[in-house]
Amino acid sequence: MRAKWTRTDRFSRLNDVEHAPSIQAPSIQALSIRDAAFSWEGGFGIEIAEFDLSARERVLLLGPSGGGKSTFLNLVAGIAPPSRGRIDVLGTDIGRLRGARVDRFRVDSFGIIFQMFNLLPWLSALDNVLVPLRFSALRRGRVADARGEAARLLGALGIAPALHGQRAGTLSVGQQQRVAAARALIGGPGIVLADEPTSALDAANARAFLDLLGAELEAARAALLMVSHDETLAGAFDRVVRLDDIARAGGGMAA
Amino acid sequence: MSLLRLALLSLWNRRLTAILTILGIALSVTLFLSVEKLRTGARDSFANTISGTDLIVGARAGDVQLLLYSVFRIGDATNNVTWESYQDIAARPEVDWIVPISLGDSHRGYRVVGTTTGFFDHYRYRRDTGLRFADGAAFDDLFDTVVGADVAAALGYAVGDRIVVSHGTGRGSGAEHDDKPFRVTGILAKTGTPVDRAVHVSLEAIEAIHVDWQGGGRVEGLQIPAERVRNMDLTPKTVTAALVGLKSRITTFRFQRFVNGYEEEPLTAILPGVALSNLWSLVGVAERALSAVSLMVIVTALLGLVTTLLASLEERRREMAILRANGASPRTVMALLTAESGMIALAGALLGLGFLHILLFALQPLLDSRFGLYLKVDPPGMREGAILAFIVLAGVVAGLVPAWRAYRRSLADGMSIRS
Numbered sequence: 001m002r003a004k005w006t007r008t009d010r011f012s013r014l015n016d017v018e019h020a021p022s023i024q025a026p027s028i029q030a031l032s033i034r035d036a037a038f039s040w041e042g043g044f045g046i047e048i049a050e051f052d053l054s055a056r057e058r059v060l061l062l063g064p065s066g067g068g069k070s071t072f073l074n075l076v077a078g079i080a081p082p083s084r085g086r087i088d089v090l091g092t093d094i095g096r097l098r099g100a101r102v103d104r105f106r107v108d109s110f111g112i113i114f115q116m117f118n119l120l121p122w123l124s125a126l127d128n129v130l131v132p133l134r135f136s137a138l139r140r141g142r143v144a145d146a147r148g149e150a151a152r153l154l155g156a157l158g159i160a161p162a163l164h165g166q167r168a169g170t171l172s173v174g175q176q177q178r179v180a181a182a183r184a185l186i187g188g189p190g191i192v193l194a195d196e197p198t199s200a201l202d203a204a205n206a207r208a209f210l211d212l213l214g215a216e217l218e219a220a221r222a223a224l225l226m227v228s229h230d231e232t233l234a235g236a237f238d239r240v241v242r243l244d245d246i247a248r249a250g251g252g253m254a255a
Numbered sequence: 256m257s258l259l260r261l262a263l264l265s266l267w268n269r270r271l272t273a274i275l276t277i278l279g280i281a282l283s284v285t286l287f288l289s290v291e292k293l294r295t296g297a298r299d300s301f302a303n304t305i306s307g308t309d310l311i312v313g314a315r316a317g318d319v320q321l322l323l324y325s326v327f328r329i330g331d332a333t334n335n336v337t338w339e340s341y342q343d344i345a346a347r348p349e350v351d352w353i354v355p356i357s358l359g360d361s362h363r364g365y366r367v368v369g370t371t372t373g374f375f376d377h378y379r380y381r382r383d384t385g386l387r388f389a390d391g392a393a394f395d396d397l398f399d400t401v402v403g404a405d406v407a408a409a410l411g412y413a414v415g416d417r418i419v420v421s422h423g424t425g426r427g428s429g430a431e432h433d434d435k436p437f438r439v440t441g442i443l444a445k446t447g448t449p450v451d452r453a454v455h456v457s458l459e460a461i462e463a464i465h466v467d468w469q470g471g472g473r474v475e476g477l478q479i480p481a482e483r484v485r486n487m488d489l490t491p492k493t494v495t496a497a498l499v500g501l502k503s504r505i506t507t508f509r510f511q512r513f514v515n516g517y518e519e520e521p522l523t524a525i526l527p528g529v530a531l532s533n534l535w536s537l538v539g540v541a542e543r544a545l546s547a548v549s550l551m552v553i554v555t556a557l558l559g560l561v562t563t564l565l566a567s568l569e570e571r572r573r574e575m576a577i578l579r580a581n582g583a584s585p586r587t588v589m590a591l592l593t594a595e596s597g598m599i600a601l602a603g604a605l606l607g608l609g610f611l612h613i614l615l616f617a618l619q620p621l622l623d624s625r626f627g628l629y630l631k632v633d634p635p636g637m638r639e640g641a642i643l644a645f646i647v648l649a650g651v652v653a654g655l656v657p658a659w660r661a662y663r664r665s666l667a668d669g670m671s672i673r674s
Contacts, residue, residue: 079579100584107582114580117573122268134261135582183581 029088030055030191030223031076036085036095038075046071046249048085051241055190058217058224060237068249069227073193076225077110078102090190107136111184111222115196118180121169125159126150128168129183139187146186153182156219157212174205181213185220192217194226198233210236258587262594265574269567276563277603283556284607284646287549288639289614294542296630301535304448305498305527307379309507312336312344312514313496315521319537322530325356325496328366328449331424332358335493340519344497349510351502352377355494357461360432361424362454365406369461369491375401377500380448390414391441394457397485401441405451412439420454420464430473432464435481447629459489499524553646556603557653564596564657568664575661585662592658593651600650604643608635 031053039045046068053059063069074080076087078094081102087094089109097105111132119128129150133140143149154164157178163171168179177197184192192213198206214236217224226237234240243249266273305326313321314334323329345353354377357369368374372393375386391414394401402412412418416439422430437456445451463484467477479487501507507526514524575588583591615632622628635643 077580100586103579103582103584103587106580112580114577118577120265120574120577122264131578132581135587 029053030057030090031225032086032088033076034086036075036082036087038071038080038082040071040080043251044068044071044249045251046075046247048072048075048247051246053191053223053225056217056221056223057239058214058237059226060234060240061225061227061243062229062231062234062240063227063243064229067229067243068247069229069243070195071249072243072247073112073195073225073227077112077193078106104136107132107189108138109190111186111189111192113177113180113184113192113194113197116173116176116200118183118197119168119171119176121167123168124165125154125168125171125175125179126164128179129154129186131183132189133187136187139189142187150182150186153185153216154179156216157182158208173200174209177201177209178212181209181216185216185222188220189222191223191225194224196228196230197226199228199230203232206230206233207236258590259594259598262591262598265571265591266595266598272563272567273599276560276599277606279559280553280556280600280603280646280650281606281610283549283552284604284643285610285614287553288607288611288642290545290549291638291642292611292615292630293628294545296628298535298542300447300628302528302531303381304531305378305380306382307377307500308498308527309501309504310499310511310514310524311496311527311530312499312522312524315523318523318525318530319534321496321523321525322527322534324358325498326449326527328358328368328453332495335495336497336522337493337520338491340517340522341494341497343519344499344514344517347510347513349501349503349506350499352500354378354498355458355491356496356498357458357491357493358495359424360420360422360461360464362406362418362420363410365403365452365454366424366449367420367454367456367461369456369458369494371458374455374498375443377498378450380446380450384446386446386450387444389442389444391439394440394455394460396438396440397457397460397463397489398435398437398481399440399457400437400460401443401455402439403443403451403453403455404445406454407439407442412442414439414442418454420456422468434478435464435484445623447623458491458494462489462491463487553649557600557646557649560596560599560650561653561656564592564654565660568657568661571661572664575664589655589658589662592661593654596654596657597647597651600647600653603650604646608639608643 029052031051033048033051035049037045037047061069061072071080075082076089078089078097082095085095089105092105094102094105119125120131123131126147130146133143133146140146151161151164155161159175159178159182163175168176171179177200180197184194198209201209210233213224224237226233227243311321311325313325314332314336316333320330324332341353341355344350352373354370354373356374358366360367375393378386388401389404389407391401400418406412417436418439419431419433419436422432437460443450463481466484466487467474467479499510501510511524511526514522578588578591579585612632615630619630619632622630
């Protein structure tokens with residue numbers, strides 16, 4: 001059933017997100033999935049029995065390539081609407097949100113880092129970091145000086161000021177991933193979703209990236225859900241979950 | 256960052272294809288607007304050829320034919336009006352003024368018009384503009400002539416020059432009235448009408464150069480010198496047509512009926528305005544075909560725009576996924592693409608308008624002198640504004656096709672673009 005989304009509801013929910021103890025206290029869930037299912041038009045789908053992510057917790061979700069990790073992230077981010085079950089993000093059942101509301105809720109709640117090609121190549125590094133603020137009033141409201149904060153995050157993630165104004169397409173892959181991390185963190189979303197962000201980096205760069213990301217997550221008090229097939233990364237996380245243990249993915253699934 | 260700026264920056268990133276698409280639209284817009292300009296310019300020039308004349312009287316003929324030979328000097332009359340009938344008509348109480356026209360001779364390809372000085376007083380064009388002398392004055396002596404602006408410019412004539420009239424209207428017919436040369440006494444200012452391409456002499460002069468001619472050739476052994484001709488009776492026997500101004504417009508139709516029913520000989524009186532619009536409707540088919548072709552060119556350019564946008568979608572799937580992941584709704588993605596196509600169309604339309612004005616500035620003197628087509632260079636009017644608005648709107652609508660595709664794709668792709 002479609003949720004009635006009144007102005008009052010919206011503001012009270014936004015306030016919940018902003019001031020909720022979930023970001024402060026690890027005991028409160030950032031993400032909770034119960035018996036959710038989804039399948040793409042082609043028939044590939046996923047069924048998730050149960051999954052929880054606490055506030056400020058860092059979880060590595062391990063699974064083989066083509067094993068449904070991306071579908072899992074699409075489901076969590078509200079891009080793929082669940083056909084059944086319940087997905088709560090920072091206290092909101094996102095399955096009940098529709099249309100532009102789910103898009104707004106996504107950018108309010110999540111910072112997202114892809115495997116590669118994270119950035120709009122024709123924008124500067126700094127402008128790329130500012131993109132979520134264009135769509136999220138909530139995150140925009142949390143930073144007094146947007147450009148200053150973007151520059152600070154870029155600096156903290158090891159991007160020299162000289163590169164801030166450079167077109168993103170001209171940066172190295174490692175630099176691009178760090179710009180993407182800054183974009184995911186700006187305005188303090190409760191959760192960062194990362195889809196194999198280190199797969200294009202060598203081991204040393206991957207480690208450095210995760211360390212920098214970890215430090216900034218700590219500062220932003222955000223949770224991290226990262227999917228990967230690389231078990232060697234496990235050391236950087238509070239908990240490792242195997243997708244096979246919590247979900248069933250494959251073709252010909254009933255939606 | 257506004258959506259428009261995002262669209263602009265994204266477009267700038269693909270500037271080569273964008274510029275080519277804009278150029279395509281601009282050229283098609285220029286073509287369309289030029290055709291429109293030529294069309295309306297030609298129609299205006301055409302409709303403005305004669306004004307202030309209530310009726311044109313000639314021998315019995317179709318109204319378009321009479322208009323063509325009497326005003327546009329195209330083709331020839333099948334018959335003439337006798338001098339008696341002309342005088343009979345001139346004497347009618349309704350008639351305010353009457354100007355005879357006698358055609359049949361030429362000067363180096365330009366028609367010679369036998370008339371009276373009344374022609375310079377009563378001929379009107381472009382609503383109520385009268386003829387003006389750029390130099391000199393109307394003819395006074397029997398062998399004086401007044402040439403149109405184009406004749407003077409093309410042949411380099413000045414007041415005082417001597418010219419010879421040829422018999423007949425064919426170029427280089429060889430039969431010249433070289434024993435009776437004319438002196439240029441006046442050069443008319445440019446009008447943009449067939450008057451510019453005419454050599455005007457008096458009716459008596461037409462008689463004078465033909466006294467020793469018969470049936471299109473010189474009478475063997477007969478040559479009457481110019482000085483002797485001056486003493487002869489030079490009353491014309493016929494005229495080709497007459498322009499008539501009436502005292503009151505109310506009498507126009509009654510007077511037209513009188514002429515059409517004239518008993519002494521079969522005559523036709525036409526209303527120039529009606530004949531002009533009849534003639535234009537003949538040309539109208541070609542005119543509409545021209546418009547249709549240039550409209551098709553615009554449609555083709557817009558199809559090119561759709562193709563370009565569709566082709567760019569594949570490489571932009573990632574861009575859409577990034578925007579979607581960062582809170583852009585599928586509608587925003589759609590808006591981004593339609594804004595982009597709208598901007599391309601707008602840039603194309605404005606550039607096209609710019610091209611048109613450059614072309615107009617460059618070609619206006621040539622069109623005027625070579626084709627007698629006077630095109631005004633004026634700021635875009637309501638009509639052009641409406642056409643440009645239509646093109647921008649069409650650009651936005653054209654953008655909806657790729658936008659809808661992007662919308663569908665961004666729903667299906669989600670955040671999962673990896674290449």
